[in-house]
Structure formats: C-alpha cells, structure tokens
Amino acid sequence: MAVESGLSLFGVDNSANVAAAIKAQAASQAAAAATAAALKVEYDSLTEYKKMVTDLLDDLTGSNADHKKLAHGTLPAGKLGHGFPEAEALFKSYDTVITELQKLSKGLADQIEALGIAISTAGKGFGDVDDDTKRRMVAIAETAxxxxxxxxxxxxxxxxxxxxxxxxxxxxxxxxxxxxxxxx
Known part of the structure; x- marks a missing residue:
C-alpha cells in the first residue's frame, strides 16, 4: 500500500516532513539549552558584579569619602581669620568644595545602591519586585x-x-x- 512506502494518500512523501520536523525540534532544543547556559553565565556574572558593587558601597560608607564623615571634618567659620577678604573667600571656597564633595559622595552611594538593586532584580520584571525595593528605587531616581x-x-x-x-x-x-x- 502507498502509506507503507512513506507516501500519503495524496502522493506526498510524509517521511521528509517528519524528518524536517524532528530536525527543527532538535535544533530548537539545542538553542534553548544554549540560551539557558548563556543565562546561567549572565546570572553568575551579575551575581559577581553585584558583590563587587556591594563591596564598593561598603568601602565608601566606611571611608573618609562618606558624605557623613565629610561633614564632621569641616573647618568652623573664622578658623582662617577674621576681617580679611582673602580668608573669607578661601573659607567660602573651602565650604563650597566640602558641600559638593558631600553631594558627590551621597549621589555615588545612591547610584551604587541602585545598580545593586537593578542587578539583583534583573529578569524579574518590575512587577515582581517587592514594594520596599520599588520605593527605594523611585526615591533614588527622584533624588538623582x-x-x-x-x-x-x-x-x-x-x-x-x-x-x-x-x-x-x-x-x-x-x-x-x-x-x-x-x-x-
């Protein structure tokens, strides 16, 4: 009978179609396995990167560059002298530099924190992130x-x-x- 030889009732060779479908499925499974392996590598890389970011944030927080520590080490007004325009201008410049360094330090800490949050929530989608994390990310974005x-x-x-x-x-x-x- 024609069906036994691989031909359908309409004279079309089904064995070629079945073989092509099997090859396509095997290729799809191989691609899925390769994608899963690549995602695993990406996840491992992001995990290592998040640890590095967290370590940087910890280092910054405990260092002399922490915006809170910068505020403690400032000179009091008049320490450079009284009645001298040059001393007042120098103190004003000093105060401006310290203020800008505090802002920079705080901004850097916020950006490092945001990067850490982004890495840890990567792949979840914003809808699957807890409310506290969402609020913190929004607060960091608004501050920036x-x-x-x-x-x-x-x-x-x-x-x-x-x-x-x-x-x-x-x-x-x-x-x-x-x-x-x-x-x-």
Whole structure:
C-alpha cells in the first residue's frame, strides 16, 4: 500500500516532513539549552558584579569619602581669620568644595545602591519586585533627578547634536521633489 512506502494518500512523501520536523525540534532544543547556559553565565556574572558593587558601597560608607564623615571634618567659620577678604573667600571656597564633595559622595552611594538593586532584580520584571525595593528605587531616581545639572552633563550636547541631525522626513526625498513628499 502507498502509506507503507512513506507516501500519503495524496502522493506526498510524509517521511521528509517528519524528518524536517524532528530536525527543527532538535535544533530548537539545542538553542534553548544554549540560551539557558548563556543565562546561567549572565546570572553568575551579575551575581559577581553585584558583590563587587556591594563591596564598593561598603568601602565608601566606611571611608573618609562618606558624605557623613565629610561633614564632621569641616573647618568652623573664622578658623582662617577674621576681617580679611582673602580668608573669607578661601573659607567660602573651602565650604563650597566640602558641600559638593558631600553631594558627590551621597549621589555615588545612591547610584551604587541602585545598580545593586537593578542587578539583583534583573529578569524579574518590575512587577515582581517587592514594594520596599520599588520605593527605594523611585526615591533614588527622584533624588538623582533633583540634583541633575544639565550644564554638567558631558553627553547632553552630543545627544542634542545627534537629535538635530536626524530630522524626520529629510533622509529620503519623497514624491514631488521635496523631503516631505509634497509639491510645496
């Protein structure tokens, strides 16, 4: 009978289709196994990276660069002298530097903490993260936004230049001879 020789009732060779389906399934399983192995490596790498980030945060928190310690070591006003404009200007500069270092230290600690949270929650999706972690991430983001100074952003000008060079409609001339496609 025709079915026994691998041909269907319609004269199509089913054995080729079955073999192709088996090969496709085997390739899919091999790809899934490779993906799982790659994800395991990524997870291990993220775990090691999170430990490194946590260690950096611990080092910063206990060091002289901690924003809380910076505040304790400041000079009192008048320590550099009274009645001298130069001494007052020097103290004002000193106070500004200490204040900016405190902000930098606090911001760095927050960013390291946020990076650690992001690494530990990677792959979960924001919906599966506990409420305390979500609130902490939102608080860190809001603090960063409050302290963001566009004039200090080294990438902002480059981003603006790139955005300005990519005007919509100018890349490909349209019908009618102009960039937008009309006959204006």
């Amino acid at each position: 936004k409050e302290h963001y100074v566009p004039e200090r952003d080294p990438y902002l000008e480059e981003q603006r230049r790139l955005a300005a060079s990519q005007h919509p409609g100018t890349a490909t001339p349209g019908a009618g001879g102009n960039a937008t496609g009309g006959n204006h």
